[in-house]
Amino acid sequence: SLDYCLQGFASESLRRHLGSMRQQNAEDGAVVVLDNASGEILAWIGSSGDLSSAAEVDGVTALRQAGSTLKPFLYALAFETRTLTPASLIEDAPLTMDTGNGLYAPQNYEPHYQGWVSVRRALGGSLNIPAVRTLVRLGPEPFLQRLRAAGFASLRRDGDWYGYSLALGSADISLLMLANAYRSLSNGGRWTPLRATPGHNEAPAPCRRDGCAEVFTAHPHAAFTPAASFQIGDILSDRNARA
Numbered sequence: 110s111l112d113y114c115l116q117g118f119a120s121e122s123l124r125r126h127l128g129s130m131r132q133q134n135a136e137d138g139a140v141v142v143l144d145n146a147s148g149e150i151l152a153w154i155g156s157s158g159d160l161s162s163a164a165e166v167d168g169v170t171a172l173r174q175a176g177s178t179l180k181p182f183l184y185a186l187a188f189e190t191r192t193l194t195p196a197s198l199i200e201d202a203p204l205t206m207d208t209g210n211g212l213y214a215p216q217n218y219e220p221h222y223q224g225w226v227s228v229r230r231a232l233g234g235s236l237n238i239p240a241v242r243t244l245v246r247l248g249p250e251p252f253l254q255r256l257r258a259a260g261f262a263s264l265r266r267d268g269d270w271y272g273y274s275l276a277l278g279s280a281d282i283s284l285l286m287l288a289n290a291y292r293s294l295s296n297g298g299r300w301t302p303l304r305a306t307p308g309h310n311e312a313p314a315p316c317r318r319d320g321c322a323e324v325f326t327a328h329p330h331a332a333f334t335p336a337a338s339f340q341i342g343d344i345l346s347d348r349n350a351r352a
Contacts, residue, residue, distance in 0.1 A: 110149035110307045115142060119152040127157055137161045139168025141288050145295045148303045169285050170320030172263055175278035177235045178287055179256065181294065181345060183243055183276055184232050185337040186255045192246050195229045195340055199239040206245075208272055215241045215277060232341075233350025237277055244276035252276075259290040259332040260300055262322040283320025290332070294341055298333030302326060 119140040127138050137160075142152035155167035187193040201223045205214045217237045223230075231239035244252060250268030252275060257264060261282050264271070271280055285303070293300040302325050306312040314325035333341075344350055 110144075110151060110305055111153065112142075112151045115152045116154070120154050123154055123157055124160060127160055137163060137166075137168060139171075139284055141169045141284055143288055143292050143303065145292050147307075148289075148292070148301050149307055150303055150305050167320075170283050170316060172281035172283055172320050175280055175282045175287065177237075177240075177278060179278045179280075180232055180235060180240050180276070181341045182256060182259055182290065182333075183240060183247070183252060184228060184344075185294070185298075185333045185341050186247060186252055187228075187243050188337040188340050189334050190247065193228050193243065195227065195344060197228050198225045199228060199231055199242055200224065201226050201231065201236050201238045204238050204241060206273065210272075213273060215274070229344050229347065229350045232344050233347055233352075240276040241273050244273050249273060249275050255332070256280075258300070258330065259293060260286050260324060260327070261290065262286070262324075262327075263320065283324075285320055285324055286322075289324060293332045294338045296338075297335040298331055298338040299329060300327075300332040301329040 119142060123138045123140050127135055136157065138157045140152060140154040141150065143149070144151055153169055155169045156164045158164055184193065188195070201217070203222065205212055215237050218235070222238065223236070226236065226239065228239070248268065249271055253264060253268040253271060263282050263286065264280050268275070289300070289303055305315045305325070314321070317326065
């Protein structure tokens with residue numbers, strides 16, 4: 110299902126982007142492009158090639174910490190459970206919690222706080238403290254179960270093991286799983302498996318383990334409600350929220 114022109118464009122775009130980040134010592138990257146409707150893989154760039162000192166590692170399937178990329182799924186769950194709405198206010202202020210294993214004091218990416226902000230602004234600006242406060246309300250285990258429903262089969266521990274840092278992506282996932290989870294948001298919250306070959310005939314999955322676990326084989330199912338998916342998409346496309 111790879112598109113020859115798109116594959117070449119993605120490879121060149123990755124090299125150009127990494128070149129612009131040379132001063133930050135960035136040398137590794139990966140790209141995967143999916144067709145939202147069919148689930149076909151249109152481009153798969155696993156490595157930046159000779160720019161990387163680990164060119165043999167496939168960055169599309171390698172398990173890496175998710176970081177802030179899990180926040181949309183966290184807020185989607187909060188919207189579904191009516192714990193929050195996009196207009197709800199959350200305090201962005203210093204936070205310290207006793208987790209039983211010591212104190213947990215999450216920090217924002219930038220060293221300042223914005224006070225009371227809307228969920229729309231918290232997600233659009235990728236603020237860490239509001240995300241952790243949201244997970245405190247929901248609980249790590251319900252969020253973990255929802256992430257598994259969104260295709261993150263690599264999350265094999267329980268919610269208590271990941272703790273509140275799960276809101277900030279302290280869990281190993283693959284780019285392939287992540288891209289397909291975002292694809293479900295564009296399809297009204299419905300998760301479907303990916304295809305590496307066009308058409309509807311059964312074909313062997315190109316990979317099955319680790320970062321590919323269940324991505325090609327699991328059955329279609331609802332991961333999020335259409336309403337929550339629409340709300341998250343509206344926030345992520347809101348330039349004012351990101352400003």
